[in-house]
Amino acid sequence: MTNGINTRELILQILLEIEEEGKHSHIAIRNALSKYQFLPRQERAFITRVCEGTLEYRILIDYIIDSYSKVSVDKMKPVIREILRSAVYQIRFMDSVPDSAVCNEAVKLAQRKGFYSLKPFVNGVLRTIAREWKNLKLPSREENPVRYLSVRYSMPETLVNRWLEDYGEEKTEKILTDFLTEKPITVRCRTHKYPQKEIYESLVDQGVEVKPAPYLPYAYEISNYNHILALDAFIQGKIQVQDVSSMLVAEIADPQKGDYVIDMCAAPGGKSLHVADKMGDYGTVDARDISQYKVDMIEENIHRTDCINVQAHVMDATVFDVDSELKADVVLADVPCSGYGVIGKKPEIKYRVTAQKQEEIVILQRTILDNAAEYVKPGGVLVFSTCTIAKEENEENMLWFMNNHPFKLESIDPYLPEELHSETTALGYLQLLPGVHKTDGFFIAKFRRK
Numbered sequence: 001m002t003n004g005i006n007t008r009e010l011i012l013q014i015l016l017e018i019e020e021e022g023k024h025s026h027i028a029i030r031n032a033l034s035k036y037q038f039l040p041r042q043e044r045a046f047i048t049r050v051c052e053g054t055l056e057y058r059i060l061i062d063y064i065i066d067s068y069s070k071v072s073v074d075k076m077k078p079v080i081r082e083i084l085r086s087a088v089y090q091i092r093f094m095d096s097v098p099d100s101a102v103c104n105e106a107v108k109l110a111q112r113k114g115f116y117s118l119k120p121f122v123n124g125v126l127r128t129i130a131r132e133w134k135n136l137k138l139p140s141r142e143e144n145p146v147r148y149l150s151v152r153y154s155m156p157e158t159l160v161n162r163w164l165e166d167y168g169e170e171k172t173e174k175i176l177t178d179f180l181t182e183k184p185i186t187v188r189c190r191t192h193k194y195p196q197k198e199i200y201e202s203l204v205d206q207g208v209e210v211k212p213a214p215y216l217p218y219a220y221e222i223s224n225y226n227h228i229l230a231l232d233a234f235i236q237g238k239i240q241v242q243d244v245s246s247m248l249v250a251e252i253a254d255p256q257k258g259d260y261v262i263d264m265c266a267a268p269g270g271k272s273l274h275v276a277d278k279m280g281d282y283g284t285v286d287a288r289d290i291s292q293y294k295v296d297m298i299e300e301n302i303h304r305t306d307c308i309n310v311q312a313h314v315m316d317a318t319v320f321d322v323d324s325e326l327k328a329d330v331v332l333a334d335v336p337c338s339g340y341g342v343i344g345k346k347p348e349i350k351y352r353v354t355a356q357k358q359e360e361i362v363i364l365q366r367t368i369l370d371n372a373a374e375y376v377k378p379g380g381v382l383v384f385s386t387c388t389i390a391k392e393e394n395e396e397n398m399l400w401f402m403n404n405h406p407f408k409l410e411s412i413d414p415y416l417p418e419e420l421h422s423e424t425t426a427l428g429y430l431q432l433l434p435g436v437h438k439t440d441g442f443f444i445a446k447f448r449r450k
């Protein structure tokens, strides 16, 4: 308890918003923390870790609870379920809090939330788990490898099955391991405007730990800071938060000074700003997104980075814009996707997968790609990208696109570090897999209009 705020209660509230109201985890956590800005850094870190960890390990946690509770997790009242889940996360994964304190806090919280009669149940289940969890066996890998991987790495069986089929057991296990590995944030240094040394020194002067990121010389991994919004390099627009996979898009697009670039799905503007930086102050990036809310996010970034050659507009990429026909030197179609490549950052994605959503997203992507094709000048470039590792959204869409539009793939090797070169990059596309490559899961294909 700090300043009248009960940390466990705040954690419960955040988890209920994510699990019961369908909020995105990073938004629910960010909103709660910005409401209670006075909380000390250590407590903020604790809240973030417990919420993220409870979500990341939900399947394993439920397996543990179900092994020791008479009432199964899916039959419990949401408040009790989330109290137990977050307590089990602390017992299983955090040494900093004694198990007895975790149990006591959970029991008190159940009472405060009006579940007086369930106090003995919460107490009994948690104390048994604290005593017994080390003896609990996971499902047998030999008898049921899918169930084993699902519980061991907290990944729904549908996704495990899909990746086993697409990538084989070894790569799937690397992907699953990577999703549960904590990683620093990556930033792009805007070296077109500011010397990298100056950016490095500004970060280090504020106590930030700075390490080179993989694959691109102007990317850093940063850690050991409280708020990124309080870093001078960020405030002054010298850095942009972006995964290296996403930075590769502007490299591969290779815009030339004076080009007209359309970014069809641009918010919050990471790739638009990068492309604009690469063009210097020449040319225009037409950064579009579906809603004013999204366009405001792009505007905020334009303002902070003082990128004068990016213009943001509300425009629905599924609606054909006749004024853009054959106008663009470069079109970026960084389409909405299932997001499986960023499950490590947004763990709730893995629990919200349905076959229907998967089909709908492919249809949406193809509609956007149909329009994107029409905007590219003869001889111009279309870069298609997603942050997923689902074949139907990536390779299958790429093949479909080539069968339906007058474009050909073009080698992307000239824009990539040698360690990323492969048969597919020589052809014109790249599937990055978490744990196999040192980035988020991401797909990029480069087409040129015939």
Ligand SMILES: C[S@@+](CC[C@H](N)C(=O)[O-])C[C@H]1O[C@@H](n2cnc3c(N)ncnc32)[C@H](O)[C@@H]1O
Pocket: 246, 264, 265, 266, 267, 268, 269, 270, 271, 272, 288, 289, 290, 291, 294, 315, 316, 317, 318, 334, 335, 336, 337, 387
């Ligand atoms: C992968 S994100 C884009 C990330 C962005 N390119 C960047 O690098 O910062 C996909 C974007 O597509 C937008 N979107 C979804 N449906 C859309 C539509 N029909 N028209 C335009 N944008 C759309 C979403 O709002 C979201 O901002």
